[in-house]
Amino acid sequence: MKRILTILLGIIILGLIIGIYMYQNPTELVTSGEPDIKYNTINELVDKGNSEIDSVFNANHVGKKIQFHAMVESTTSNESGSTIFVNSGSENTIITAAFDASLSNEVLDLKPSTEIDLLCVCNGIAKPEDPDDLLSETTISFNRCSIINKN
Amino acid sequence: MKKYTIVLVMALIFAIGQSFAQVFKTSTGEVSFISKTDFESFEAVNNQVTAAYSLKKLQFRVPINAFIFEKKLMQTHFQENYMESSKFPNASFKGSIISPEDFKISSKEQPVTVKGTLNIHGVDKESEIVGTIQNTPDGVVLKANFTIILSDYQIGVPSNLTAKISQNIDIKVNALLLSK
Numbered sequence: 209m210k211r212i213l214t215i216l217l218g219i220i221i222l223g224l225i226i227g228i229y230m231y232q233n234p235t236e237l238v239t240s241g242e243p244d245i246k247y248n249t250i251n252e253l254v255d256k257g258n259s260e261i262d263s264v265f266n267a268n269h270v271g272k273k274i275q276f277h278a279m280v281e282s283t284t285s286n287e288s289g290s291t292i293f294v295n296s297g298s299e300n301t302i303i304t305a306a307f308d309a310s311l312s313n314e315v316l317d318l319k320p321s322t323e324i325d326l327l328c329v330c331n332g333i334a335k336p337e338d339p340d341d342l343l344s345e346t347t348i349s350f351n352r353c354s355i356i357n358k359n
Numbered sequence: 360m361k362k363y364t365i366v367l368v369m370a371l372i373f374a375i376g377q378s379f380a381q382v383f384k385t386s387t388g389e390v391s392f393i394s395k396t397d398f399e400s401f402e403a404v405n406n407q408v409t410a411a412y413s414l415k416k417l418q419f420r421v422p423i424n425a426f427i428f429e430k431k432l433m434q435t436h437f438q439e440n441y442m443e444s445s446k447f448p449n450a451s452f453k454g455s456i457i458s459p460e461d462f463k464i465s466s467k468e469q470p471v472t473v474k475g476t477l478n479i480h481g482v483d484k485e486s487e488i489v490g491t492i493q494n495t496p497d498g499v500v501l502k503a504n505f506t507i508i509l510s511d512y513q514i515g516v517p518s519n520l521t522a523k524i525s526q527n528i529d530i531k532v533n534a535l536l537l538s539k
Contacts, residue, residue, distance in 0.1 A: 232430065233432060234429060235427060235428055235430060235431045235434045237427070263446075266445055266446075266448045267445050267446070270424055270444050270448050271424055271438060271439070271444060284387060286387065286406060288389065288404055288406045289406055291386070291387050291406075293386070302386055302409075304386050304387070306387075306406065306407050306425065329424065330424070331407060331422035331423075331424040331425045331448065332422060332444075332445075332448035332449065333448075334409070334420050334449050341418065341453075342382060342384075342412070342413055342416060342417075342418040343384075343409055343410075343418050347386065347409055347420070349386070349407050349422050351407060351422075351424065351425045351427070352427075
């Protein structure tokens with residue numbers, strides 16, 4: 209009986225430790241590991257975004273790790289992080305990749321036209337809803353990005 | 360005949376003015392929110408907000424997945440359970456400045472009231488938001504602080520977490536929009 213109680217108490221304590229550890233686990237600010245989806249060119253991603261209904265694209269991409277090859281258009285940064293504006297090849301499509309502040313120096317060092325491979329978590333696609341929308345471009349955005357290759 | 364010509368010319372001038380209206384935009388605006396209860400407070404920040412301003416009209420689009428929390432478990436619950444971000448990936452606001460009536464943008468930070476539709480979690484709600492707008496040498500700065508009630512947007516919090524997650528969420532907006 210005493211043995212069973214000891215084992216039970218041990219399991220409860222272990223459960224509590226695991227629970228507290230999981231609760232305190234910090235958010236991963238830089239994406240790592242294997243991608244869920246890989247795009248070899250930016251056109252593949254843009255074409256996919258344009259051809260699919262946004263709800264279908266979002267259901268398959270939001271929260272997923274996406275690896276894609278792209279060309280830097282420009283970079284910017286502020287206190288909370290930095291952003292690469294990716295050359296989408298289309299005036300009506302904006303692609304942004306956001307990085308944690310710890311990577312800002314690396315991001316700001318990138319020159320326009322540099323080719324890069326990024327691994328990011330996808331925020332999804334947003335298309336204009338009305339013809340009179342001020343936000344008249346399609347936006348595909350990514351966050352917690354990491355640069356896995358640059359040329 | 361002369362009368363009609365004058366009206367026609369005026370209408371033409373108005374139409375040309377509208378079509379060349381300056382539009383200010385950003386894709387890196389910031390929205391943060393704070394939940395405060397007696398037991399726990401937490402904050403999340405999003406610096407991937409797209410926004411546009413032109414001729415008293417304002418529009419915001421906030422990718423839900425871009426909110427960064429300190430704790431991973433909170434982030435996962437927020438995105439997957441509460442906001443259902445793969446189903447409702449963006450929150451949005453579309454509205455116009457209603458006060459002051461004769462509003463004209465200037466280099467002075469001016470308080471404004473904006474009326475429009477706030478969409479969160481797929482739910483539309485007519486809202487009036489008070490904020491400020493200022494034309495600076497860097498661009499147009501939009502700022503606002505307001506509170507939303509989770510139940511207004513059908514965002515359900517499990518009963519065992521109601522002590523930790525407030526029903527009233529304080530939202531802070533800060534965006535610098537550049538001329539496009």
